[in-house]
Amino acid sequence: MKKILALCLLCILLLANQALHGESFRVSYLPGDKFRITEKADLRRYEDGRFIGLAYREVRGVLDVLAGNEEGGASKVTGDFYVFEETKHKSINVARRIDQVVKVNFLIKENGQYVVAENRGYPSLRSFPVFPAGEIEQGEKWQDFGERVVEPFRDGRFTRVRFYCDYQYYGTDIIGGSEYIVLKAQYAMRYKPGQDPYGDERIRGISGKHLVTIYFDPNLQRPHFMRDQMDEIYQLADGGTIAYKGFILTWFDNIVTMDRSHLVEEVREQLKESGVEDISVEEKKEGVALTLNRIHFVADQAVVLPQEKERLKRVAQALKKIESRSFLVVGHTARAGSVESQLTLSVERAKAIVDYLVSQGIEAKRFLYEGRGASESVAANDSEENMARNRRVEIIILED
Incomplete structure (x- = not known):
């Protein structure tokens, strides 16, 4: 009986210790890693308040982590983003036409921040998620800056929008037999002309919100999947508006190297x-x-x-x-x-x-x-x- 009580007490102490110390988050991409970012947008498009139609778009990044990290542990990433033709119908088992191939080079820091020297539009979501130093307990909240690149006219004219995001360590969940850490995030889109000096001058203002659920892989120490419920309105210089509402799903997958x-x-x-x-x-x-x-x-x-x-x-x-x-x-x-x-x-x-x-x-x-x-x-x-x-x-x- 005493042994059983001792074991119970030990379990309680271990659980209390885990809850007390929480989790320490970092984002890790190692030299030689090869990974893929797949972003699928399933949106409804509105012009001047009128529903115009559906817009399905996929972007796929095939990326390599180069040997040698920058000072502070930042990983050097290079590769190509394949931008597929936007369609009005959601198709699954079809061949995809490539509209554009975009070459990219950027850094990912250990806290999740991105450094993109030359803006070519991709990756479109940067410095997201970002983690504070130290341990985070379940239920704890924090804030940090991120950046989203938008292209409302789908013609290669990009505008960078900086946002301030609220995060919360929500808990854990099982997907496909693997356990992931669940984070909840939300941020507002706010933009005025001139905030991006190289932005699209046809945009007079942007407003909107994003509610994002992030599944973070604690073993690989990087995001695994994100589900973004979004609503954005673009005020145009000619007095009109464009709006997008719907979901953006993003997967982060390892790639097995080819011999x-x-x-x-x-x-x-x-x-x-x-x-x-x-x-x-x-x-x-x-x-x-x-x-x-x-x-x-x-x-x-x-x-x-x-x-x-x-x-x-x-x-x-x-x-x-x-x-x-x-x-x-x-x-x-x-x-x-x-x-x-x-x-x-x-x-x-x-x-x-x-x-x-x-x-x-x-x-x-x-x-x-x-x-x-x-x-x-x-x-x-x-x-x-x-x-x-x-x-x-x-x-x-x-x-x-």
């Missing part, structure tokens, strides 16, 4: 055994690229000629063996016609290749696609032979 040299050899061997010709396989910054050289379409159209389908079928068989990776399909054209027509045709041809590969049994949601027109020619456009070399499609196995 690129092994994958190159493996894919080359598979294509060789299948008798596929005129495809080069090589490492690129984004991953491993399969380049379909001299691919044949109907002239000035995005219609694949019948003789190409056997080659594409065998490429699809090789891609099916690659698990848990996305495929970026990039269309290229020769320099013929206007720059605009080249870009349009290259996008359409990339999409045509995606559609055929999907018809061979690869999930559409694994594909991203874009066109680069004739901006990345591999030969001078001075002969039919060289122009044929420039008409190509890349399928990049992304390290994402």
Whole structure:
């Protein structure tokens, strides 16, 4: 009986000690880490108070933590943000068109603060969450500054808005069998012209609020998931208004590093055994690229000629063996016609290749696609032979 009482007393003391000391938070990204930030916005758009329609948008950042930290433990982060085409319908199992690829470099400090030297719009939410020094007990509240970058016209004109956020350590929750620390945060959006000297001059003022639930991974020491219920109104210089209401969901995921040299050899061997010709396989910054050289379409159209389908079928068989990776399909054209027509045709041809590969049994949601027109020619456009070399499609196995 005495032993049972002693054990009970010990448990009470341990729980009391844990409650007394609370949690000490820090944000940790180690050199060599590779991670992904995926932001999905599900919003309703209003203009001058009238409902205009739905707006779904996804942005995906594929980021590397560089070797060597700055003074004070800040992690150096570099990578690309893929900005997908905004749609009016929420789609799940579809290929996504890339509107823009944005290269970024920034620092993340141990307390969660971001340092972004060159503002290119991404990441759009910075210094969030931020933690105070010392331990935080459950239920405790604190405040700190953060920054949100907005782009109400969806045309690449960004405005930085600094905000003051209220945080609370709410407790813990289980998601997918793992325990996460739950934080509640809320902040108001307030902006006047001139607060961002490089901001969009069409914006005269911003007001609104954000209510955010943050799931923080205590093992990795970084955010895992955030759910943001938002309501923003933009007062415009012409007297009108734009408003967005809805949710923004953000995931932070680790990326398993790809053995690129092994994958190159493996894919080359598979294509060789299948008798596929005129495809080069090589490492690129984004991953491993399969380049379909001299691919044949109907002239000035995005219609694949019948003789190409056997080659594409065998490429699809090789891609099916690659698990848990996305495929970026990039269309290229020769320099013929206007720059605009080249870009349009290259996008359409990339999409045509995606559609055929999907018809061979690869999930559409694994594909991203874009066109680069004739901006990345591999030969001078001075002969039919060289122009044929420039008409190509890349399928990049992304390290994402």
